[in-house]
Amino acid sequence: MQPWQYDEHIQVGTDYAAVQEAEAYDQRMGSVRDVAAEAERIAAALGLTRESEVWEIGAGTGECALALAPRCRQVWAADISPAMLAVAKRKAAERNIRNIRFGDGGFLAGFAPPDPVHAIVSQLALHHLPDFWKFRALQRLAAFLRPGGRLFLRDVVFPGGLDDYDRHLADFVGNLAAKGGEKMAAATARHIRDEYSTFDWVLEGMLERCGLRVTDRASDGFLTFFLAEK
Ligand SMILES: C[S@@+](CC[C@H](N)C(=O)[O-])C[C@H]1O[C@@H](n2cnc3c(N)ncnc32)[C@H](O)[C@@H]1O
Numbered sequence: 001m002q003p004w005q006y007d008e009h010i011q012v013g014t015d016y017a018a019v020q021e022a023e024a025y026d027q028r029m030g031s032v033r034d035v036a037a038e039a040e041r042i043a044a045a046l047g048l049t050r051e052s053e054v055w056e057i058g059a060g061t062g063e064c065a066l067a068l069a070p071r072c073r074q075v076w077a078a079d080i081s082p083a084m085l086a087v088a089k090r091k092a093a094e095r096n097i098r099n100i101r102f103g104d105g106g107f108l109a110g111f112a113p114p115d116p117v118h119a120i121v122s123q124l125a126l127h128h129l130p131d132f133w134k135f136r137a138l139q140r141l142a143a144f145l146r147p148g149g150r151l152f153l154r155d156v157v158f159p160g161g162l163d164d165y166d167r168h169l170a171d172f173v174g175n176l177a178a179k180g181g182e183k184m185a186a187a188t189a190r191h192i193r194d195e196y197s198t199f200d201w202v203l204e205g206m207l208e209r210c211g212l213r214v215t216d217r218a219s220d221g222f223l224t225f226f227l228a229e230k
Pocket of ligand 1: 017059060079084
């Protein structure tokens with residue numbers, strides 16, 4: 001390994017390697033997200049069929065992979081947290097879903113499909129890498145897509161062009177406290193302070209420079225998704 005290689009197994013901000021965090025994750029997300037509706041939208045955006053092979057990175061407790069699996073042939077679900085993967089594997093066994101392979105892998109290295117895939121998904125995870133390493137990650141993802149393959153990338157991204165970022169962040173965190181509780185608001189404040197979310201225009205530029213054409217994009221607060229095609 002090169003001496004400058006980023007160690008992506010070090011959790012930045014929230015410690016998703018902690019068993020307690022992994023066990024509480026689904027309940028915490030359930031108060032602010034509709035994961036079934038998310039998976040529906042992702043499957044449609046990616047144009048998944050029964051023949052599709054999908055790689056999810058930063059799969060966490062596996063809700064998206066588990067929802068996509070019945071719609072495609074094979075899902076590879078990678079994460080760097082053994083605790084999150086353990087929850088995901090347990091749910092796959094409980095739900096009798098057999099076409100997901102889970103493995104210890106990150107954006108930069110580790111568990112990945114054996115051959116290029118039709119579709120790649122990543123949600124709320126790329127911000128764990130600083131920008132240089134985000135780009136390196138997107139280069140790797142692009143190389144793992146078949147020609148015409150699609151990437152659905154959703155993450156906490158800062159909007160460009162605001163005059164008063166502190167006011168927007170205060171509104172955002174305040175609304176979250178009302179909806180998801182103080183713990184969620186504190187985790188979000190920590191995210192903004194300690195993690196590596198970047199600007200929407202930086203991420204879009206990175207995608208384009210990796211040879212991916214952005215075909216759709218939408219923002220909801222600080223969450224932005226990009227649909228990109230190789
Ligand atoms: C906020 S959770 C998101 C989980 C899931 N994608 C979701 O939408 O609920 C972030 C996940 O990214 C994982 N993660 C952090 N850095 C990573 C990296 N470099 N490569 C892959 N996964 C990473 C964490 O272990 C954690 O499971």
